[in-house]
Amino acid sequence: MHLTEVAAPIEQRVLLIIHDPLVGAQRSQSLHSALGWNDPDELANQYCADVATASHGLVQYRIVERVLVDAFPAKLDGFNYTAQHYLDCWHSRSGFHQPDAVDYMRLIQRFNILQRVHAGAIDEVWLMAFPYAGYYESIMGGPDAFWCNAPPLTNTGAAGRRFVIMGFNYERGPGEMLENLGHRTESIMAHVFAQAPTAHNLWERFTRHERTHPGRAECGNVHFAPNSERDYEWGSRRPVQCSADSWLNFPQLGGAARAMNCIDWGGGDIRAHHLWWLQRLPHTTGSSAQVSHNWWDYIMRPELVTV
Structure with a gap:
């Protein structure tokens, strides 16, 4: 039963910036269509819906601008794929350019990202592209930006906020x-609780799993479900005593543990597990020890994190 008051x-x-260049002799097909990949707009819409579900309706994404780019983004060393070179690399699964990293500052400057964040026109950016585009899953910019599953972007303080x-x-x-969102969450929430004594570190408690705390599993982390014995093992039927459902009633965490296994979080499906995990993040009103009971505040608004 879900008893908490939602914030x-x-x-x-x-x-939303989509790099989906036209390819082929007549440049008649987008890259995603030519290779049978997912439609980027459908993915973006599904992600919006999934995050709304995961946050109990709390996070409402709104794509205020969509930019479709008929080009390959430049790498940090200035390299650009041509369409044929990229297709050759993909079909042979070899020859991809190294270093792979994209030139973030070139993208930031081209799309006036710092100015838009500072003006309040946008809160975040989604880059959507192909394998080996050189993107981190998430990266943070702005004044006093910190690790967000990637080193912070420097020289981005003009955004005025993270x-x-x-x-x-x-x-x-x-x-x-x-x-990607899960790892963003892990990075930000670890920072929120970085100075908390172990006894009061709710993030450490939330992420407990059987390997780290035998008999006292809670929600685990993105790679480790409560009963996982190795990375990405979301499909184990091994039962463990687990208190994950108590987090649905946060800040009341006194619920009894029960035997749980992968049937509780989707039977091994990556999307089902991650929705299950994200849904258990605290999302209610109030605060304690100067930390909001709504962790989505920090995940969506990293400027609220004390550094």
Whole structure:
């Protein structure tokens, strides 16, 4: 039973930039169509819906601008794929350019991202492209930006507040998009509780699983379900005593543990597990020890995190 009072909704304004170049002799097909990959707009819409579900309706994404780019983004060393070179690399699964990293500052400057964040026109950016585009799954910019599953972007203080750039791959699906969000969550919440004494570190408690705390599993983390014995093992039927459902009633965490296994979080499906995990993040009103009981505040508004 879900007993907590859900906090006020968060409207999150997004700049969506899709790199989906035209390919082929006649340049008649987009890259995603030519290779049979997912439609990037459908993925974006599904992600919006999934995050709303995961946050109990709290996070309402709104794509305020969509930019479709008929080009391959430049790498940090200035390299650009041509369509044929990229297709040759993909079909042979070899020859991809190294270093792979994209030139974030070139993208930031081209799309006036710092100015838009500062003006309040956008809150975050989604970059959507192909495998080997060179994106991090998430990266943070702005004043006093910190690790967000990637080193912070420097020289971005003009944004006036912290913001996150997500990197999505339309060769993959909605589950992998939620995984990116999960790692963003892990980075930000670890920072929120970085100075908390162990006895009061609710993030450490939330992420307990059987391998780290035998007999006292709670929600685990993105890679480790409560009963996982190795990375990405979301499909184990091994039962463990687990208190994960208590988090649905946060801050009341006194619920009894029960035997749980993968049937509780989707039977091994990546998307189902990540939705299950994200739904258990605290999302209610109030605060304790100067930390909001609504962790989505920090995940969506990293400027609220004390550094």
